[in-house]
Amino acid sequence: MALKISYFAWVRERMGVAEEAVAPPDDVATVGELIDWLGARDERGALAFAEPQRIRAAVDGQMVGADAPLPQGGEVALFPPVTGG
Amino acid sequence: MALKISYFAWVRERMGVAEEAVAPPDDVATVGELIDWLGARDERGALAFAEPQRIRAAVDGQMVGADAPLPQGGEVALFPPVTGG
Amino acid sequence: MIRVSVGPGAIDVAAEYAAHDAGGHGASASFVGRVRGDDGLSELFLEHHPVLTLAGLEELAATAAARWTLAALTLIHRVGGMAPGETIVLVLASSAHRGEALAAVEFLIDRLKTDVMLWKRETFGDGRVGWVEQRDGDHERAERWVPGQ
Amino acid sequence: MIRVSVGPGAIDVAAEYAAHDAGGHGASASFVGRVRGDDGLSELFLEHHPVLTLAGLEELAATAAARWTLAALTLIHRVGGMAPGETIVLVLASSAHRGEALAAVEFLIDRLKTDVMLWKRETFGDGRVGWVEQRDGDHERAERWVPGQ
Numbered sequence: 001m002a003l004k005i006s007y008f009a010w011v012r013e014r015m016g017v018a019e020e021a022v023a024p025p026d027d028v029a030t031v032g033e034l035i036d037w038l039g040a041r042d043e044r045g046a047l048a049f050a051e052p053q054r055i056r057a058a059v060d061g062q063m064v065g066a067d068a069p070l071p072q073g074g075e076v077a078l079f080p081p082v083t084g085g
Numbered sequence: 086m087a088l089k090i091s092y093f094a095w096v097r098e099r100m101g102v103a104e105e106a107v108a109p110p111d112d113v114a115t116v117g118e119l120i121d122w123l124g125a126r127d128e129r130g131a132l133a134f135a136e137p138q139r140i141r142a143a144v145d146g147q148m149v150g151a152d153a154p155l156p157q158g159g160e161v162a163l164f165p166p167v168t169g170g
Numbered sequence: 171m172i173r174v175s176v177g178p179g180a181i182d183v184a185a186e187y188a189a190h191d192a193g194g195h196g197a198s199a200s201f202v203g204r205v206r207g208d209d210g211l212s213e214l215f216l217e218h219h220p221v222l223t224l225a226g227l228e229e230l231a232a233t234a235a236a237r238w239t240l241a242a243l244t245l246i247h248r249v250g251g252m253a254p255g256e257t258i259v260l261v262l263a264s265s266a267h268r269g270e271a272l273a274a275v276e277f278l279i280d281r282l283k284t285d286v287m288l289w290k291r292e293t294f295g296d297g298r299v300g301w302v303e304q305r306d307g308d309h310e311r312a313e314r315w316v317p318g319q
Numbered sequence: 320m321i322r323v324s325v326g327p328g329a330i331d332v333a334a335e336y337a338a339h340d341a342g343g344h345g346a347s348a349s350f351v352g353r354v355r356g357d358d359g360l361s362e363l364f365l366e367h368h369p370v371l372t373l374a375g376l377e378e379l380a381a382t383a384a385a386r387w388t389l390a391a392l393t394l395i396h397r398v399g400g401m402a403p404g405e406t407i408v409l410v411l412a413s414s415a416h417r418g419e420a421l422a423a424v425e426f427l428i429d430r431l432k433t434d435v436m437l438w439k440r441e442t443f444g445d446g447r448v449g450w451v452e453q454r455d456g457d458h459e460r461a462e463r464w465v466p467g468q
Binding site for chain 3: 337345350415424425432
Binding site for chain 4: 008009058061079080081084
């Protein structure tokens with residue numbers, strides 16, 4: 001599956017990039033599974049996703065939960081809880 | 086007794102002047118008595134002071150009641166209740 | 171800094187705001203009141219007492235400054251004749267914290283509406299002129315209508 | 320008129336106020352929030368999501384406009400790097416009646432402080448840099464301190 005992922009705040013800093021294109025294996029079907037896969041993929045992922053319960057997600061501009069399906073060819077945003085204005 | 090009186094709002098309009106110097110007789114000793122004397126003095130006074138209980142007063146820049154003594158050579162301001170900002 | 175002013179000149183909201191902005195305070199809250207053209211009103215005239223009106227405004231400002239922690243407070247009331255849309259009053263409070271600034275502004279505008287030493291005369295397009303009566307609750311009633319002058 | 324904006328440009332409070340002033344509405348209430356230089360803070364960086372942050376602000380503005388009778392509402396949030404004293408946020412509401420304008424401003428600034436989709440990073444004069452953690456009540460805590468970059 002081809003996806004574009006964008007990262008924000010300290011997730012972005014730890015991942016070292018603001019966005020990237022990824023192609024996770026077919027058994028990665030939900031947002032939660034994507035986060036787990038990124039956390040296991042490399043060192044920066046392990047740092048950014050060490051506490052998956054602290055990560056929030058949006059798919060194509062809508063906030064979603066961990067069990068949301070990944071969008072075919074769409075965009076996933078991953079970020080920490082917001083800290084207000 | 087020599088006094089300077091200033092009038093405000095509709096009291097001023099009915100009196101036809103913003104201020105005047107007056108010399109009431111010696112038995113006019115309080116603000117309330119001054120108001121009564123002005124109300125009896127002429128037609129414009131009768132119009133302005135027809136309802137003395139609606140008149141407020143300040144002596145030398147301080148709000149006072151009807152029984153306040155008149156200030157020798159001082160200033161008395163007479164006006165309706167304020168209507169706020 | 172406490173600045174209190176009453177006079178016939180137009181209120182320059184931008185200049186007053188710029189003075190607070192220069193302070194860099196964490197929060198500024200403000201209120202601007204303008205003449206409303208309700209019922210065909212063509213002019214609002216505010217009469218004031220040269221000593222008592224300013225003293226009353228200064229006392230209100232001092233009360234707010236004692237009650238809330240304010241870095242700067244500006245209270246300006248215009249008097250004289252004004253057309254609909256013109257600014258009558260500006261309240262501007264700055265503080266390190268938003269709650270203090272907002273509460274001070276709300277307190278001041280509420281007290282200004284009832285306590286300040288001013289008399290209002292309304293002139294309407296059809297020639298009616300009248301002095302506004304003292305408020306009964308939140309309701310203004312015109313005292314009586316006299317011919318225009 | 321509802322105007323909502325989010326971006327890195329400096330907020331021109333005077334220009335926004337002038338737009339409301341031109342409307343001649345009876346009352347305008349406003350709130351300006353600025354960066355506080357507490358504890359030697361040298362920069363506040365606000366990160367936003369290009370879609371979600373604006374959508375969240377627009378939803379807040381629509382909620383306020385539905386709840387209070389407003390003639391005009393302006394909500395501007397700055398993002399990116401800011402120095403102490405610079406304006407982060409402007410809320411400006413106009414209405415025929417002061418109560419509506421004041422209540423809308425208070426509602427909006429309270430909700431902005433918690434709900435809006437922004438992440439804050441603080442940099443201090445001594446080189447510490449940290450992302451602010453989600454608020455616990457009204458208390459902000461820095462998540463953790465990492466070396467400056």
